[in-house]
Amino acid sequence: MSNSFNFNRFWLLVKRQWLEFGKIYLISLLVITGAVIAFYFYALPEPDLHTTNLSSVYQHNNDGYVNLNFRLPLFLTLGFMFISIIASGYFSLLGQKSKAIIELMTPASTLEKWLCGVFYTSILSVFSFLLIFYLTDMLFVNYLQKIVGQISYTITSDMRSAPETVVLSVKPFFIDFFDRQEMQSLVLFPFVITSVFLLGSAYFSRFHYIKTAVVVMLFCTALIYTMIKVAGWLTFNKVQDSANFGFRSHSGEMLGYVLIGTALITLFFWTVTFFRVKEKEV
Numbered sequence: 001m002s003n004s005f006n007f008n009r010f011w012l013l014v015k016r017q018w019l020e021f022g023k024i025y026l027i028s029l030l031v032i033t034g035a036v037i038a039f040y041f042y043a044l045p046e047p048d049l050h051t052t053n054l055s056s057v058y059q060h061n062n063d064g065y066v067n068l069n070f071r072l073p074l075f076l077t078l079g080f081m082f083i084s085i086i087a088s089g090y091f092s093l094l095g096q097k098s099k100a101i102i103e104l105m106t107p108a109s110t111l112e113k114w115l116c117g118v119f120y121t122s123i124l125s126v127f128s129f130l131l132i133f134y135l136t137d138m139l140f141v142n143y144l145q146k147i148v149g150q151i152s153y154t155i156t157s158d159m160r161s162a163p164e165t166v167v168l169s170v171k172p173f174f175i176d177f178f179d180r181q182e183m184q185s186l187v188l189f190p191f192v193i194t195s196v197f198l199l200g201s202a203y204f205s206r207f208h209y210i211k212t213a214v215v216v217m218l219f220c221t222a223l224i225y226t227m228i229k230v231a232g233w234l235t236f237n238k239v240q241d242s243a244n245f246g247f248r249s250h251s252g253e254m255l256g257y258v259l260i261g262t263a264l265i266t267l268f269f270w271t272v273t274f275f276r277v278k279e280k281e282v
Helices: 007-043 071-088 097-104 110-148 173-179 189-203 208-234 253-281
Strands: 065-067 152-155 164-167
Touching: 007 071, 007 110, 071 110, 071 173, 071 189, 071 208, 110 173, 110 189, 110 253, 189 208, 189 253, 208 253
Parallel strands: none
Antiparallel strands: 152 164
């Protein structure tokens, strides 16, 4: 049996951690699920199929899609809160002397404990939130399609063209999200957030979330400043494009730079967390 990693031992650790960490996870998931459903329920329009004016309910583009502008800030805000709270509480027991001894004496290697933490905080939490938001959004979209999908409106692009009838349709959130390149660059940011708060749960003894949040604010300020400087350097003498952080390279490499940068930052914080847990055991 390997001293570093054994799948059976790792799986036993996952099930053991669920007994303790699962309570925090399920409570947080229920709260976030209720919040998502409540916001969507509040945004539901009155089922009046005879109305032909939706401007008082939703704005719409000339391409016939209804703009559900509340979804993006809701997704970003609740998503950040959920995954950061989950990650911040995982190694919090290491800061309590009475419980830290039991945690450190768990018959598992440092690698297995670290992998278990990454699994719960960066994989399970992120994808469970995405699933909850996706299912809620699909139910919402299907309901709206029955209401506004049968309504048409007339637009006139200019005085010389004839009016055009457009049938309204509702676009699912994730399709709209990934259609925009500036949103595609945020794909790996959830893992950056969870890696930072996971490190904070292992590093700080008390007030893990508050202390980590302060550090994150300072880090984000420095990161944004650095990204602006690097983007200005990489896109010097290239075509400006307000839809892509102010610049557009000929090969679209800016998206690749952002994804590689966020991946490296995530790996860095995960590595520091691993050595921090190992230091606690020593």
